[in-house]
Amino acid sequence: GTAAIWLSRLDGYQVDSVLATRPLQVLPVFGTLVALAGGWVAARAVRKPAAPWGLMAIAVVSVAVAAWWPKAERAAPIRPPAAAAVVINTDDAVNTWIHGGGWDRFVTVLQANDKVYAGVRAEDPEAIWRGCEALIPVLRQEFPAPPDAKIAEAWQEALRALESGATACVPFFRDGKPDGGTTGRELKKGLDQLKIVQQALLEAQQRAIS
Numbered sequence: 001g002t003a004a005i006w007l008s009r010l011d012g013y014q015v016d017s018v019l020a021t022r023p024l025q026v027l028p029v030f031g032t033l034v035a036l037a038g039g040w041v042a043a044r045a046v047r048k049p050a051a052p053w054g055l056m057a058i059a060v061v062s063v064a065v066a067a068w069w070p071k072a073e074r075a076a077p078i079r080p081p082a083a084a085a086v087v088i089n090t091d092d093a094v095n096t097w098i099h100g101g102g103w104d105r106f107v108t109v110l111q112a113n114d115k116v117y118a119g120v121r122a123e124d125p126e127a128i129w130r131g132c133e134a135l136i137p138v139l140r141q142e143f144p145a146p147p148d149a150k151i152a153e154a155w156q157e158a159l160r161a162l163e164s165g166a167t168a169c170v171p172f173f174r175d176g177k178p179d180g181g182t183t184g185r186e187l188k189k190g191l192d193q194l195k196i197v198q199q200a201l202l203e204a205q206q207r208a209i210s
Contacts, residue, residue, distance in 0.1 A: 093147040095208035098201060105143045106201070110194060112138040113162060116169070116187065125173040132169035132183075139163045151200045154193050162190030 094102075112135045119127030139159050145152040165186030172179040 090148050091204045091208040094204040097146050098205055102146060109138060129170045129173035132166040135166045136163060151197060154196045158190050158193030158197060161186045161193060165190060
C-alpha cells in the first residue's frame with residue numbers, strides 16, 4: 001500500500017509537491033518499511049513463523065495517514081502578475097523631446113527653410129534654388145518625431161511638403177523647367193505646418209511645467 005502511494009505520487013523521478021511538503025506523514029511510511037524488514041529478519045533468525053500483527057497495524061495506520069491528503073493537481077507554471085497599465089503624460093513626453101534635441105531639430109529645419117525665403121525676398125533665383133538644394137538633406141536627417149500623435153502628424157507633413165517643394169524648386173529656378181506650381185504650393189504648405197508644430201510644442205511645454 002505504501003509503495004502504491006509513492007508510485008501514485010511520482011512525477012518523472014520526483015514525488016509531487018504534496019508528498020514533499022508532508023515529512024511528518026512520510027516518516028511513518030519509512031518507519032513501517034524498516035520495522036517490517038526488521039521483523040522479517042528476526043523471524044528468519046529464530047526460524048519461527050512470525051505473525052507481526054502489531055507491525056501490520058502500524059502499516060495500516062501509516063498508509064491511512066499518508067493517504068488522507070488529496071493528491072496534488074499538476075502544478076501550473078507560475079506566471080507573474082499582469083503589469084499595471086502605464087499612463088504616459090504626453091505633455092511631459094513632449095517637453096522631454098524638446099529638451100532632448102527636438103527643439104534644436106525644429107530650429108535647424110526652420111533656419112534651412114528660411115534661406116529659401118531669403119532668396120525669394122531678394123528676388124534671386126540662384127539663391128532660391130541653392131537654398132532649396134541645401135534644404136533637402138536637412139529634411140532627410142533621422143530624428144524621432146514628437147511623442148504626440150497630432151504634433152507628429154503635422155511635423156511629418158511639414159517635412160514631406162517642404163521636401164516636395166524643394167525637390168521641384170531646384171530644376172524650376174536653376175533650369176527653368178515647369179513645375180506646375182508645385183514649388184510655391186508645397187513650400188507654403190510646409191511653412192504653414194511648421195507654424196502649427198511650433199505653436200503645439202510651446203503649448204505642450206507650458207502645460208508640462210505649469
